[in-house]
Amino acid sequence: MAKFGIISDTHFATNDKNKSYYKLLNQLKETFEEVDEIIHAGDVCESFFLNDLENIAPVRCVRGESDKIPGLEPFINFEVGEYTLGIVHKKPENTEVFIKEHNIHILIFGHTHQPLIKGTPYNTLLINPGSPTKPIAPPPKKGFEKPIARPSVITLKIDNDNILSTFLINLKLR
Structure with a gap:
């Protein structure tokens, strides 16, 4: 079994280490308490946040257009059980072709700051955790009532029988 905490678009600058920053970090510690790994889908902006996330669980992160952190790749893929997970910051324009080229079963992306958990006609799960800082x-x-922007993250669990469970978690408003 593997459990992931998924986050994106945190956009932290050096001067953002304030009371709200530590409040969010404490919420993430609680929310991601039982995860095996954290996936950040880019636009971290400053490496100190990745270092703080590493204190919760190991982190995989892709480069977003606002990131200047050395060593971040624009695309990562890896396997868990029978699934291939792909991580990018911005969903490719021709998503279906990209997914087929890389044989992706679960595509994790950010950029829109809007949470999304959605299946596709080409049998791929799309996951966007939204943003915990700029939803x-x-x-x-x-x-339906007019939607409200809420800070959010997602958890994804892949059990030993390759059954997926994914949850959108709304964080407390800062």
Whole structure:
């Protein structure tokens, strides 16, 4: 079994280590307490946040367009059980072709600051954790209340029988 904490678009600058920063870090420690690994889908901005996440669990991170951290790649893929996971910051324009080229079963991305857990017609799960620091509300849907932008992360569990469980977790508003 493998359990992942998924986060993206934190956009921390050096002067952001304040009370709100540590409050968020404590929420993440609690939320990601039982994860085996944290996946950051880019736009970290400063490496100190990755170092702090490493104190919770090992971290895999891709480079977003705002990242200047040396060593971050724009795309990572790896296998867990029968699944190939791919991580990018921005979902490719031709997602179906990208997924087929890399044989991806689960594509994790960020960039939009809007959470998403969605299956596709080409049998791939798309996961976007939104943003815990700069959330954007999803577009409104007819017949529903206007959505509220909430700070969010996602957990993904792949059990020994290759059954997926994924949860969107709304964090406390800062």
